[in-house]
Amino acid sequence: MTDDSYLRCATDALTQPSIWNITLLVLIVTFIYAVFKTVYNVFLHPLRKFPGPWLYTLTSIPHTRLTLSGLSHKKHLELHLKYGPVVRIAPNMLSFNHPDAMKDLRGHRKTGEPEHGKDPISIPFNLDNIVGSNREHHTRFRRALAHGFSSQAMLEQEPTFKAYVDQLLGRLEENSSDGTVAVDIASWYTFTAFDLIGDLAFGESFGCLDNSNYHPWVALTFQSLKSLAFNTEIGRYPSIAMLVQLLPRGIFSKFAENKKLSSAKVRKRLDSGSNRPDFIGKITEGSRSKPTEINFEELASNASVLIVAGSETTATLLSAAIYFLTKNPQAFAMLAEEIRGAFTNKDEIGLITTQGLPYMQAVLDEALRLYPPVAGGGSPRKVAKGGVQIAGYFVPENTLVENDMWALHHNPKYFAQPESFVPERWLGHKDFQDDQLGAVKPFSIGPRNCIGMNIKE
Template sequence: MSTPIAAMVHEPLGLSLSVMKLVTAFIIAYCFLLRPFYNLYLHPLRKFPGPKLWAASRIPNAWMTVSGRSAQTVLDLHRKYGDVIRTAPNELSYVRADVWREVMGHRKSGQSENEKDQVHFAMFSNSIIGASREDHSGVRRILSHGFSARRMLEQQPLIRHYVDLLFKRLRENSAGGSQPLNVMEWFNYTTFDIIGDLAFGEPFGCLASSKLHPWVALVFKTVKQGNTLAAGRQLSPLATEIVTFFMGNTVAGQLRQHWSLVREKVAKRLSMTTERPDFIDSMTRKDKGNMTPEQIFENSNVLIIAGSETTATVMSFATYLLASHPHVMARATEEVRAAFRTESDIDLLNVQSLRYLLAVLDEAMRMYPAVPGSQPRITPPEGQVICGDFVPKNTLLGIWQGAIFRYPGNFALPDEFIPERWLGEDPRFAGDKNKAFEPFSYGSRNCIGKNLAYSEMRMILARLLFNYDILLEEQSKGWAENMKMYLIWEKPGLWVRLVPRITARSE
């Protein structure tokens, strides 16, 4: 009796084990043999050049994203394989000068646009960055009021107040040029205080306390974590769960804390009854349209990051490059000191006459763009012709600023800091393809704060050159080399000595 019973018990179990083994074998074969074989030899993108391993699986691309070396890696791949390469089974990267118009430009009547990839922008779906085509135009129309020329003039006293406070702190802490300063920190203090007041009606108090507000430090952490989550989402939902698990409760708690603070600050600003020329005012003006509470929260969050960290980053790189190239700094300094009789003459409007200083900023952004990575678009169901090649549906289209701005096919001497290339003075750069340079993106989704950012950066750098000679400290020589990038640059301290202008002349 025991033998038949045992057989009855174990037969289903044995069958189940066999099925499980078969399923497991199929999954392994699919993931490591069948799918890679299809991606390499049958996929519609198989004709595009690139490393075979990257074409077979998305894992190398994801690893690159979390490594912090993505911008340099993509540039190296383009130098090896050409101006259009395959960087994942369903993704292409371009460094052709006309690709901005091809990928992000307005389409002809009846043509579909290449929408933003919703997997990549999942955390920003209700903001101007990640909104769908249908929602974006309305959100941008509402926000554009806060960035108009008229509104910028109204905001100038507020901005100038914080710039004045910055230079007060620099004078207090530089000890006549004998005390080294981490100017990167001071730029961050200033831009976060300005954008905090413009977005929430109050600064973060960074300049007042001479240190980063705890929430600002949290912003940097959440951006880096968001970079890792984006890599996981591109792999698969399971990968996202695994990444989230390994990030742990601490990271999840930080993200919750971040969003809680955003909501708290927005609610506090909405409770104010005094009219002021800030972004919340623009988002709540009924004559411009209506934003949902969630849209106000998410757009406020985006404005804090996009309007502060990126501006401070460009100023940091510009300062480093100026201090590393004395002949460039001498020309920029001469232009500023010849243009203004007193420091109080330097404002958001007057700095627009400084052609060479603008060239310095553009060249700094060409070499070290504030957001060097890709903000991918995705082709529509009918596919799209990009730069003369048909690209099938659901293909990610990447334009890496860190690659296209340094690609030898676009710019002569691409790894050298030469602001004169933007002034039409040097015949060496007559063949440069300047239309490849779009540091604020392109088309209807370009950066809405471009004019404010340029004016703010020029005003601060002009006052810095008007007042000081900048000397790079030994510990910060080579500062920009081998710097890692996680959506934004992970920057170490930038240490300089600021020698007052009068002191410098008397030495």
């Protein structure tokens, strides 16, 4: 090779893009972007004046890490005790810990005012049901589903409730050898809740109580929830989300599989022609006068949501209540005395008769305060155009806002002895007269509060 050839090769190497040149360019651009974002988040961002750990103002990574760890509620309480009622927990996200915050953010809006919508990243799989739909469709879904959750509907469904409670008691007797062997009460409550809500939503039990195990649909539901948490947080990082989409689709197909099974079960229930007073029966009965109110796909999607939202949360509340009662013998004794004094046999216990048990209601309220099933308060809200005043603070539009229930309920500023299980605080005891009981909203508040509140009541 001549000298000219060597020179020509060297020149081409310098002038043609190489993998190293491209890599270097990417690194430089990334570094410049990171510096710009850092300067913007710290000194120029609309949320720059809100307090919080400096690292949380730079990146969403700490928030993502906490969310996926399942311990964000405890960290939020720690942050609020240090920084006050509002804390910046991510570059564009605030956490509020104040009795008025939920009402200001999630309460009913005046006519013409836009709704503070849910975090769009956290609801991509729920657009056709009551959880993730926009304002217009949510109103339509709620109107259709309300037929199955009225007080009258609950009374008509009471025999179904009693049947599963009796089955639970029978299975507990069998598996505990009449109280001599310990059982995992949380699992048994979960079996019962899914069988009951599954019966009301799909017209048939999942058979969890019969088989002492989770039905595949139930197991799939739990897997779907884990996938949702992962997908939501990864969605906050667009570049990473693009790479994750290249992974095997089985990791992200849980929701699609869940929806397919739900559709099959709803179709089977509709084809049965049964007129039993379950959720499907009440919803379709109420929709016949307005046939466009909810279609089949929406009915199936909402039925799936009702099972997840109604079963796991109910089991969590009951498990928490039993735990706190066993840890507080005096409260357990008072509850037992109230129940035994009100009824002579179990057949007298019903939805109407139990409403006259104030101590039992206080026990449930206290369990909900200490251990709310939706600890973080649900999906963050995105502040509507024009911003909003929350607990005396102006929050700019497009800001994501969290109302962490667990952190609020455990704040000593709002509750005396916040870590203690004291049902008496709900019965006017003088030691707790300053407690902010009105701030305990485990079923949320406003137009998107829990439609199944009557089940607990």
